[in-house]
Amino acid sequence: MIPEWLTVEPYARRVQSATSEDVVAALNAIHPAEAEFAALISPAATPLLEALAGRSRALTRGHFGKTVSLYAPLYLSNYCPGGCAYCGFASDRKQPRHRLTMEAMGREIEGLKAMGMEDVLLLTGERCSQADFTFLHSCAAEAGKHFHNVSVEAFAMTTEEYAALEQVGCTGVTLYQETYDPEVYARLHRWGEKQDFAYRLDAPSRALTAGLRTVGIGALLGLADPQREMLSLFRHAKHLQKRFWRSGVMVSFPRICHEVGSFSPDYTITDRQLVQYILAFRICLPDVPLVLSTRESAAFRDGMAGIGISRMSVASRTTVGGYGETPAEDEGQFDVQDVRDVRVFCDAMRSKGLEPVFKNWDTVFQSEAGSAKAAN
Numbered sequence: 198m199i200p201e202w203l204t205v206e207p208y209a210r211r212v213q214s215a216t217s218e219d220v221v222a223a224l225n226a227i228h229p230a231e232a233e234f235a236a237l238i239s240p241a242a243t244p245l246l247e248a249l250a251g252r253s254r255a256l257t258r259g260h261f262g263k264t265v266s267l268y269a270p271l272y273l274s275n276y277c278p279g280g281c282a283y284c285g286f287a288s289d290r291k292q293p294r295h296r297l298t299m300e301a302m303g304r305e306i307e308g309l310k311a312m313g314m315e316d317v318l319l320l321t322g323e324r325c326s327q328a329d330f331t332f333l334h335s336c337a338a339e340a341g342k343h344f345h346n347v348s349v350e351a352f353a354m355t356t357e358e359y360a361a362l363e364q365v366g367c368t369g370v371t372l373y374q375e376t377y378d379p380e381v382y383a384r385l386h387r388w389g390e391k392q393d394f395a396y397r398l399d400a401p402s403r404a405l406t407a408g409l410r411t412v413g414i415g416a417l418l419g420l421a422d423p424q425r426e427m428l429s430l431f432r433h434a435k436h437l438q439k440r441f442w443r444s445g446v447m448v449s450f451p452r453i454c455h456e457v458g459s460f461s462p463d464y465t466i467t468d469r470q471l472v473q474y475i476l477a478f479r480i481c482l483p484d485v486p487l488v489l490s491t492r493e494s495a496a497f498r499d500g501m502a503g504i505g506i507s508r509m510s511v512a513s514r515t516t517v518g519g520y521g522e523t524p525a526e527d528e529g530q531f532d533v534q535d536v537r538d539v540r541v542f543c544d545a546m547r548s549k550g551l552e553p554v555f556k557n558w559d560t561v562f563q564s565e566a567g568s569a570k571a572a573n
């Protein structure tokens with residue numbers, strides 16, 4: 198079931214056997230790969246976190262300058278026929294369901310533009326009659342008229358569907374595998390289309406094949422053995438980079454937190470662990486944007502900005518209609534920890550010597566990119 202490019206043996210054993218000498222060697226490696234990554238996420242690296250942070254900070258500065266790029270999630274619908282045990286939108290969770298009308302979408306766009314946002318991530322639940330591909334396509338087309346960067350985080354799609362999104366101005370797809378452990382995956386995805394592990398795993402490749410510019414991948418930390426998850430995520434990113442060397446891969450670090458229902462994760466990921474994983478990714482994938490959402494606290498996000506993290510969501514609402522109306526408090530997909538508004542967040546970044554970037558891609562380049570693609 199696990200493709201060869203995703204197998205994590207023997208690197209998982211190396212995580213347990215790595216010594217401090219292995220960690221120092223990994224820190225000094227010119228082209229760190231899986232073996233070095235395993236050493237950097239190992240228990241042996243934990244006492245050397247300061248050294249990892251120094252290397253990570255220098256690489257982040259070298260590849261991204263003194264910047265943090267910003268985006269905002271825009272929830273289009275919380276209807277979902279899915280049965281993900283860890284999610285507040287799962288179909289067995291009782292809460293009001295909404296879908297944006299085009300009029301409400303206009304209010305959301307106005308709200309986000311008023312905040313200065315130029316980069317949005319459109320979200321839905323699993324494919325369903327209330328929020329199907331046609332609905333998502335219409336919303337992406339509308340968002341494309343107003344924002345410089347539009348990406349989607351929804352259900353796994355066909356190559357043709359991803360190509361249709363690209364045609365209306367969508368530039369990227371975010372799709373977390375949630376867990377790379379097939380047994381845990383089968384247990385937690387109790388029903389719905391998302392039960393197909395292999396189809397989801399291949400979705401980022403289909404998106405890039407279709408011509409989208411970037412894909413964002415991640416594992417929901419807390420669902421399965423975190424070291425194996427990080428190894429798998431690393432291998433997934435390397436696989437995509439190798440296969441689609443002209444495209445961009447981004448890596449996110451969602452850590453499971455409170456949601457509706459009684460789900461409690463099998464693993465608790467401490468701040469120190471999460472820091473170590475982020476630093477290891479930065480050291481081994483120096484030019485890959487690493488993303489941290491408002492699931493994390495303001496203090497944690499401020500601490501990681503510029504040290505490894507180069508991209509963050511800001512002033513997020515995880516409710517449908519959150520930017521244009523006043524939603525009920527318990528409707529979000531997950532609790533937002535960093536509730537600062539854009540101005541306060543940007544002030545915090547500037548106080549650290551970092552410049553928040555609202556727009557790092559101009560649609561004027563899109564036709565050129567399209568022509569270049571057609572010419573190849």
Ligand code: SF4
Pocket residue numbers: 277278279280281284285286287288321322323391
């Ligand atoms: S994670 Fe996505 S597919 Fe699963 S229940 Fe939540 S919204 Fe639905």
